[in-house]
Amino acid sequence: MDISPKIRNNLKVRPLYILFMIFGLQVGVGIMGAPRFIFMESMQDSWISILIAWAAMVIVIYVMFQILKQYPNADIFGIQVDLFGKWVGSILGTIYILFFLASLLSVLLTYVNVIQLFLYPTFPPIIIGSSVLLLAHYCVIGGVRSVVGAAFLFSVLPLWLLFLLYDPITRMDWYHFLPVFQSSIPELLKGAKSTTYTLTGFEILFVFYPFLTKKNKVLKPALFGVTATTILLLIFMIISIGYFSPDELKKDDWATLTLFKSVSYPFIERLDYIVVVGWMMVILPNLVILLWASSYGLKRLYRIKQKSSLHVTFVVLIVLVGFIKENHIIYKITDYVSQVSFWLIFVYPLILLPIVLIKKKWLSKKKKGSDAK
Amino acid sequence: MRKKQKRSKNSIFPLPIDQLLETIQSKFEGNDDLKISKHEHNGKKLVLFYIEYQADSDMLQNYLLRPILHIKKDWTNDELINHIPLTSPNKETELEKILEGLIVGHVFIYVEGESEAVSYSIVKKETRSLEKAETESLVLGPKISFTESLKTNLNIIRWRIKSTDLVVEELKVGKTVPAGVRLVYMKSIANEVDVNTMRQRIEDLDIDEVEDSIVLKQYLEDSQNNLFPQFDSTELPDRFTYGLTKGKIGVLMENSPTGIVAPATLFSYLESTEDLYMRWQAGSFLRILRFMSMFFSVLVTPAYVAVVTYQYGIIPTQLLISLGQSRAAVPFPPLIEALILEFLIELLREAGARLPTKVGQTMGIVGGIVIGQAAVEAGLTSNILIIVIAMSALASFTTPSYLLGTTIRLIRFPMIVLAGIFGLYGIIFGICFLIIHLLNLKSLGRPYLVPLYPLQLKDFNKVFFRTPFNHLNKRARSYRPKDLIRFSKQEAEKRKDIDE
């Protein structure tokens, strides 16, 4: 396979869109429950944990960018094959694809779970799952431009929901933040680590890089993307800490959604219903991007037609969603995904960079050597 | 633009007159309207043939026959052309061309022994006079609409755009029933790629006949399986030329009072030239109003159905009581109730459109008030639903484009069904589906949602609302015009002090 795939020019998009790809993929089901998980670790200083996580992301994105810069137009699949040879590279690439699919499944299951919990306890999961997947599938069929469009539109459209937070903000108790700096450093780091599931998503830079024009301008929007997610998470975290009392927050699985429960206006009440169904728009970029990335990856690695792999994934996922019902299994899957993503997303690029650099150096030396001869 | 007639290999001339007439008559067998008149002078024979009502008989008498008969010298083609006081004579040699010409009202003159037949176009065409636009009526601005005559239409456009930049390309579609099509665009503004695409698409059409430009439009569109119209169509010359000056490409067709404008975006259907004629505040207000009414029209009935069927919690308590009381008497589930009423409204609308204007208005009143009132009293529907549906119908009329209006009417039904089966979830599903659908759409190969996606922030003040003309010194990037600048901004924006 080619290390740098040749992408037709009319399929390429402006670097600006990597911002929305990252933001759209990061913000998903994770953020619905994130305040609780972070709070469990670092209490009222959770916001510091989020800032730590942000710093980590900035470093990792910078590292990813450095890796990608060594090649003209490569993606992670090509780079791995280039570094480790065809066999190992393909296996590593497959791990990436499996990870994408597992995240996809966990997003889907969690959303189904929430819909059943808040709105329709008797709604068969297979229908919720298949209807959402159908949308994602329809979008991916439209090609990469549609995928980017969906990531863009669906990450911008639901932002109006933030206005509804006005009500919880007025009910906040700022004393909940005091005294600050109580959590120890390990606690803060643990809190930062617990954001992993919410913040995964910037790995798409590794896959989407060849589709961008003006490579030298990619870094900035990518950093803005993770920053936007961080700000969003921070908003929810801060409001949650102020709005709930500590013991209450520790108990609430879906703190972000509960925030909206007390919002009501004279002409409309129970806005949490609208938020919960409207969350479909928030998870659609997740599904669309992951579905596209996995089918595209399969095409890159094994030359499977994207359409056929898409159909197969579609059917397999629907079946899985139909079978997995129990809450604890869903939590377990989410947990695994979050474990794997920590190593694969945050740690792996840091290992990859020195290898790439060494190889490049070695190559250039060799070249020099051969030139000298 | 036409190439000069070359001497073709399959020329049928020279030919004895009797033989020529026989050939032509055999082609027109069964038609009695082919008129032939033979004349002789100085031993030279001449024949004149035409179709009776296609040619203007006064002109034929005064400007053709009389000069010919007055010629003293021998009849030759050159002599004829010199003496006949009409412009643009054509010389035809092929039978096919002669037949084509006859049909569109040419008169052919053949002098025996010549190698060409001379033809004059003295077409007599019945057209209606210019009238006020009916389907797209404006409060402000020019009132005339296109007519069925292509010449009139081109004439209107030329008068509106008095510039050599305006290109009118002549094309033809249809094999058995050919029809003339004109590709109209501004040379210096329109994007060449788009012009080429459009020309290619028209030339590639391989069909027997095209009934009207709206049919042609459907053939030319990127995908026919979509709900949304992809090319704009209009009967207003000012809307047509407005599109051209923004860098779009227009298509006109013979015998059709509708012009096609492409590429279009979802938002261009909601633009009306009226927005320009209003002051910018009012123009922006109306445009935003139209956007909102589009969403409103699609969503309000489904929202009612969803809320009443599943998510009663959303309704405030006071409203819940009045809703509940009005619903209590209705024997159907909300879904059926809404579908019945929507169906009724559509019936009224369709009947109103088909009936003559005066009767149509009465129908509207009878249908709207009497049936609505009776339906509530009979306990068939709740009065709140009547209000909801009437509002949504009203909102769907605000779209300046009739085609998009129809699409919106159509979308409502699946949305209502989705809401009836899945509640709010169904509505969100429907909205997401529509958004993705629109994302996948293309118009002339260009994205349909531009400037929303791909994002063109600088176009927002031209598409979603309108800022004063002083600020609009650039054309919308979204249509990729060749020339972006409309005028220099410096002059317009020169700051002046008080009392200067």
Added chain:
Amino acid sequence: MNYRMILVFILSSLFLTSCLSSQEIERLGVINTRGIDITDQGEIELSLVIFQFEAQSQNFTKVVSGKGSTIKGAVVNAGLETNFILAPGKIQLDLFGKETAEKGILPYLDTAKRDANIPDTMLLAVSNTPAKDMINIQEQNISMNIGQFLHDLIQENGTGQKFPNVSLQDFITTFYDDGQDPLLPIIDLQDNKPFIAGIGVFKEDKLVGELPNGDLLYINLMEGNIKDRWLEISLSMEPFKEFLKNEPKDEEELHLAFNIIKGDSKSKLKEKKSLKYETEVMMDVNLFEISAEIPLDNEEVRKKLEEEVNKKIQSDYERIFSTLQELNADPFDYGVLYRIKKKDGKLTTEEWSEIYPDIKVDFKIKTNIIRHGITN
């Protein structure tokens, strides 16, 4: 595979399996108010005001009741009395009988938090009579349904005094917050008409005492900003005798009515060791009514008046606070101020219960009379 094939397949399967249980409002008994009592046998007795819509009758409210060992069980039991499906999505008020409230109301709130259907905006209140009696009173007396009436009564009663923080969410947050105790309105019947009888003071989730309803304004002031509220005050006439324009009558008291334009309060822990607190209450007021004529344009008189008002309010606050200390309930959040000064920022309820009776609060009132109406 053809894309349209999949679409058709999925859509048809959607229709075939669409077995969502619909909740059409005309088939629902929408619960508006719940009254919760405990029977002598320890069972939960629920009295529900429900809305049900029937074509034949204009009267849409109905009261049903049921018993059970859980709330949900009692609802199911109550459902036997009606042909409508009982729906909890729009509960506006939970009314607890006094005895129930004294035993603690948290167990009954568990389902309300657990069930996503129940709105967080639901209000909580205590009824002096058993909740059942309150729910069952005749509607003639109040000209609207009882649930709606009680809800409006608490939310914004005639005097414009709003009850602070009595929604479910507020109660739960206050309950779980260390060093804070909730307050709830107490409703009683007078001539078969409900009215707000007082302010129930809670220790954790148990009702421990009561404050007179006249103190509502002071409590509101402690909770935060208030605007456009009425303050009625009676001062002793003695200090103003010398300023009186007319002949002094033998009235002992001077009655005043103020409109509070802006009121705010701030509490501080002054000394952590000796547990000294300071609470500052600031008010900008307009004078609207006064029972005797005194020259208000006189600087001295106005100063005097402000001073006397301050004194009066201060004594009121001290009275309220001493009651609260006796009850060992802390709705004014002094515990929070203590907690945030502690090193680890943690304070258990037991710890605070021991400390709380010993704290001293210095109330400082600052009243500022801005206008005195059109006349002097």
